[in-house]
Amino acid sequence: MRVIPAQVVYDRVIEAISQISYFLDPEVYSALATARRTEQSKLSRDVLQALLDNADVASKQQIPLCQDTGTVVVFASFGSDVFVEGSSLEEIINAAVAKSYADNYLRASIVEDPLYERVNTRNNCPAIIHFDQVPGDKISLHIAQKGGGAENMSVLSMLKPGTEEAEIVELVRQTVCGAGGKPCPPLIIGIGIGGNFETCALLAKKALFVPVEQPNRDPQYAELESKILKTVNDSNVGPQGLGGATTALAVHILTAPCHIASLPVAINLQCHSHRHAHIVI
């Protein structure tokens, strides 16, 4: 059994949160730069240039990419032959979130009671943490800062089995067009298909972590990703909802087996401020 001191995990999580707060995913930066060259309208090009300038300023001056520094979402895969000594992984991650949000002056955005008092917890805790166990002696952590604007425009629909592909494309189109500029496009669109009510939403969230340029391994789903991307980009929502051909930079689909009576589909929208890191300890 490999033993990892809690301090090691704590330090790595703090480092990752600082990194993603200030440095835009290079693949997203590159996709925005490409869109900046290919957009036809001057307004769209200007918006994309402003997003690139924003990313440059954030990295150079170490200021947050966006004022909404998000909910911290973590997918933690725990090796069956590793043990963290000193504290639970949940406690370590939350302590690291509290410390890095205070030290880096990141906005605390979490309220304790969601409906009535809505008092800010003041340290951006708790993080939302999903655990699973895998073979091996390592800990893998996908860490993201998920902004509220894009999250609010996400949907989950329990479709009927037998629903045709075109209806799913239309559901995504309606979701993106209905959202307009609210989720701060250009978007990354994560889509979960299958599983049940809760796993479908998790698939959609996990799909956001797929590298921007990486298509689905299954050719049928890769083709569906392309169709959805084209449909969404033909919608003229455009950067920040101001029109143009760059509404989304990528569409990723993850699937899971589902019940014969069900076809859950979840659409999780992510804004251009795509902040995430993957660390392996």
Ligand code: SF4
């Ligand atoms: S949706 Fe993203 S870019 Fe827009 S305000 Fe929220 S975090 Fe910032």
